[in-house]
Amino acid sequence: MEDKLQLLRQHFEEIVSLTDEEWNFVKSHFEFKSLKKHQFLIQVGQPVDFEYWIIKGLVKAYSIDEKGKEHILQFAMEDYWVSDHCAFQHQEPGTIFVDCLEDSEFFCLSLENREKICFEVPAVANFFRIKSNHGYINLQQRILSLLTMTAESRYEYLLNKLPKLIQRVPKKLIASYLGVSRETLSRFNS
Amino acid sequence: MEDKLQLLRQHFEEIVSLTDEEWNFVKSHFEFKSLKKHQFLIQVGQPVDFEYWIIKGLVKAYSIDEKGKEHILQFAMEDYWVSDHCAFQHQEPGTIFVDCLEDSEFFCLSLENREKICFEVPAVANFFRIKSNHGYINLQQRILSLLTMTAESRYEYLLNKLPKLIQRVPKKLIASYLGVSRETLSRFNS
DNA sequence: CTTGAAAAGTGATTTAGGTCACTTTTAGCT
DNA sequence: AGCTAAAAGTGACCTAAATCACTTTTCAAG
Numbered sequence: 001m002e003d004k005l006q007l008l009r010q011h012f013e014e015i016v017s018l019t020d021e022e023w024n025f026v027k028s029h030f031e032f033k034s035l036k037k038h039q040f041l042i043q044v045g046q047p048v049d050f051e052y053w054i055i056k057g058l059v060k061a062y063s064i065d066e067k068g069k070e071h072i073l074q075f076a077m078e079d080y081w082v083s084d085h086c087a088f089q090h091q092e093p094g095t096i097f098v099d100c101l102e103d104s105e106f107f108c109l110s111l112e113n114r115e116k117i118c119f120e121v122p123a124v125a126n127f128f129r130i131k132s133n134h135g136y137i138n139l140q141q142r143i144l145s146l147l148t149m150t151a152e153s154r155y156e157y158l159l160n161k162l163p164k165l166i167q168r169v170p171k172k173l174i175a176s177y178l179g180v181s182r183e184t185l186s187r188f189n190s
Numbered sequence: 191m192e193d194k195l196q197l198l199r200q201h202f203e204e205i206v207s208l209t210d211e212e213w214n215f216v217k218s219h220f221e222f223k224s225l226k227k228h229q230f231l232i233q234v235g236q237p238v239d240f241e242y243w244i245i246k247g248l249v250k251a252y253s254i255d256e257k258g259k260e261h262i263l264q265f266a267m268e269d270y271w272v273s274d275h276c277a278f279q280h281q282e283p284g285t286i287f288v289d290c291l292e293d294s295e296f297f298c299l300s301l302e303n304r305e306k307i308c309f310e311v312p313a314v315a316n317f318f319r320i321k322s323n324h325g326y327i328n329l330q331q332r333i334l335s336l337l338t339m340t341a342e343s344r345y346e347y348l349l350n351k352l353p354k355l356i357q358r359v360p361k362k363l364i365a366s367y368l369g370v371s372r373e374t375l376s377r378f379n380s
Numbered sequence: 381c382t383t384g385a386a387a388a389g390t391g392a393t394t395t396a397g398g399t400c401a402c403t404t405t406t407a408g409c410t
Numbered sequence: 411a412g413c414t415a416a417a418a419g420t421g422a423c424c425t426a427a428a429t430c431a432c433t434t435t436t437c438a439a440g
Contacts (some may be wrong), residue, residue, distance in 0.1 A: 063334060073330060086327045118319065122312035129308065129319035136322055137276045139329035140263060144253055146336045147261040147369045150200040151397070170417060179337045184397055186419055341427075360387060374427055376389055381440105388435065395428070404420065 001032065008107055010127050011079060013051065015130050016123040026124060029113035033106045041106070042084050042098040042154035048091075049172065051083035056178050057104020058168055062176070063096045074179040075101075075165055125175060153179035191222065194245050198297055201243065201269060205320050206313040217316060219303035223296045231296070232274050232288040238281075240298035241273035247294020248358055252366070253286045265291075265355055291359060315318040341370040342378050343347065 005027050012018055018026065033052070035041060041059060052078055056120060061074040061082060076082035084094045088111060104145055118125040145154050155178055159166060166174060175185040195217050202208055208216065223242070225231060231249060232238055244266055251264040251272060263286060266272035276283045278301060308315040335344050345368055349356060356364060365375035 063338065065338050071334065073334060073337075085323065085330065089323060089327060118316055122309070122315055125312055125315040125319050126308055129315050129322060132319060132322035132326055133275065133279060136326050136329060137279060137325060139333060140275065142333060143329060143336070144261065144263060146333070147263075148253065148255045148259075165283070172417065182400055182418080183399080183420080186417095187397095309425055362387065372388080373390080373429080376387095377427095383440090384438095386435105386437075388433100392429100393430080396426095397424105398426090399424075400422085401420100403418100403420080405416105406440080407416075409413100409414085410412095410440090 004032070004105070007055060008053060009088070012124070012127050016127045018121070018123055022121050022123065024041045026117050029117050030107040030109055030134070031045075033108050035040060035100050035106070036103050037100050038088075040097060040099045041082070041104075042094050042096065044095060044097055045093045048084045048087040050110055051081060051085065051088055052106040052108055054078055054080050054082065055105040055107060057106075058102045059098050059100050059104060060169075060173060061096055061098045070173075070176050071179075072173060073164075075169060075173075075177065077165070077168070080137075081135075101173075130175060146179060151178060151184060154178045155180070155185060155188050194295070194297070195220075197245060197269075197349060198243060202314070202317050206317045208311070209315055212311050212313065216307050216311060219307050220297040220299055221241075223298050224294070225290050225296070226293050227290050229271060230289045231272070232277075232284050232286065234285060234287055238274045238277040238284045240300055241271060241275065241278055241294040241304070242298055244268055244270050245295040245297060247296075248291045249288050249294060250291055250359075250363060251286055251288045260363075260366050261369070262363060265352075265359060265363075265367065267355070267358070271325075291363075300321075336339045336369060339366070341368060341374060344368045345375060345378055 007031070008027070009018070011021055012023075012026070030053075031050075035057075041052060042061075044064075056078050057076045058075065059082055061076065061084070062070050062071055064070055074082065075097045082098060084096050084098065086092075087096075091111060092167045114128070118128060145157060149157065155174070158174065158178065171185055172182040175182045178185065198217070198220070199208070201215055202213075202216070220243075221240070221320070225247075231242060232251075234254075247267065248267045249272055250262055251266065251274070252260050252262045254260055264272065272288060274286050274288065276282075277284045277286075278288050300377060308318060335347060337349065345364070348364070348368065361375055362372040367373045368375065
């Protein structure tokens with residue numbers, strides 16, 4: 001477990017510095033969790049008690065519309081954070097599903113603990129501030145891509161940006177992430 | 191000016207508490223700026239020296255595609271923050287335009303000053319962390335709406351969520367925000 | 381008030397992408 | 411290795427929304 005916590009520490013220290021003392025305080029606020037492929041991290045209607053840092057594995061966050069169609073909000077793998085941020089923040093029942101596309105391991109942080117370490121250790125507040133800012137920027141770019149680009153160029157763009165992801169994820173899920181039908185995506189390669 | 195700074199302080203104190211001493215330190219890092227309708231706050235290719243808190247007025251943030259079509263990333267009015275966050279964060283030339291739909295006033299915060307007050311005053315780091323988190327949640331919901339809803343229901347949703355905005359902004363801009371053509375939007379009301 | 385420009389509405393046509401139905405390929409399991 | 415199920419590919423057809431061209435309405439500035 002220490003080696004896994006060490007990865008998390010490195011993740012923090014890519015952005016801010018922590019003393020050993022601070023880190024020992026911080027790390028005590030995380031819980032470990034491990035799930036197999038197809039198991040759920042978050043489900044619609046269930047409490048969302050944590051946000052998750054992914055030690056290893058791959059998950060998808062998605063919602064299901066009235067017609068039963070899946071719409072993928074996010075893929076998240078090693079070194080990513082994932083949750084139903086909205087439900088988590090407001091401590092409300094989940095509004096999306098998150099499940100594992102591969103066997104995965106997580107460090108779990110509750111809202112209470114997050115606020116605790118943020119207000120206790122300013123560097124942690126800055127860490128999450130900067131992380132959250134990067135996330136915001138990424139989402140803005142995704143919105144722009146949805147507004148300005150055709151389905152095909154969004155696909156090319158993703159191929160460039162996250163080539164690794166494409167290899168780990170079935171194309172029908174990529175299609176659902178891009179907002180395009182499986183069949184249409186399949187006609188792009190050609 | 192003091193009354194305007196007081197509004198900004200209230201904006202911070204909706205989320206975190208600041209001592210008078212902290213506030214005096216924080217406020218000294220903002221600059222005031224005033225623009226008329228149609229003037230630009232940010233332009234593609236120009237340096238993005240600040241992020242802006244809007245004291246009063248209304249702006250649109252948008253990009254222009256190869257065909258000259260405008261795609262609106264965000265409307266921002268009183269009490270909102272706006273910038274080209276991506277360019278600002280990386281201190282690169284602007285990638286979007288931001289201009290005023292009404293005469294507007296801003297408090298401007300440079301990257302250097304933002305980092306300074308965040309690392310000097312932990313409450314400020316927490317303020318921006320929490321704000322940024324809210325922003326992230328909003329963008330996630332917008333992405334979901336783009337993936338799951340038809341143009342028409344996105345419009346109805348916006349009518350509900352920001353009725354004030356619709357009254358202040360020409361419909362063709364609303365169309366461009368929703369990712370739909372002006373003509374199509376015009377056929378919805380009926 | 382008047383007038384010119386921007387905004388909004390509307391019909392006709394086109395098109396990107398969706399849907400449906402079916403086949404082929406690939407990948408896990410025992 | 412063999413079998414099942416999921417994934418991917420493909421053709422035919424359909425539809426929501428884009429585009430183009432034009433008219434009507436609204437609004438702001440002299």
